[in-house]
Amino acid sequence: MELAAGPLKTYVESTRESFTALDRATGHRAAEAFCRFSEGDYQAAADLSHAVASNDASSPSVLRAFSILRQHAQLLDENLPRPVTYLTFLPDDA
DSSP, rough: OOOOSSHHHHHHHHHHHHHOOOOHHHHHHHHHHHHHTTTTEEEEEEEHHHEEEEEEEOOOHHHHHHHHHHHHHHHHHHTOOOSSSSOOOOOOGG
């Protein structure tokens, strides 16, 4: 699948190396967390994301990605109002 031109495509292309270096277990946890999120199982997505972000020695951009996913999953799971600011990727993550 080819991404349309825009910020997501730019980000994916700039961080490709950080994510291709994932070990198999972390890659599996990432896939599982994103699948759970897409299925609406936000609590499981938040729990998986928290476990990786707390215990994994991956690159800072990978840890940031799990933290962002966790924040969004928790907001949806707990039906919380939109925060003033969300976690985002930092320029150093690219």
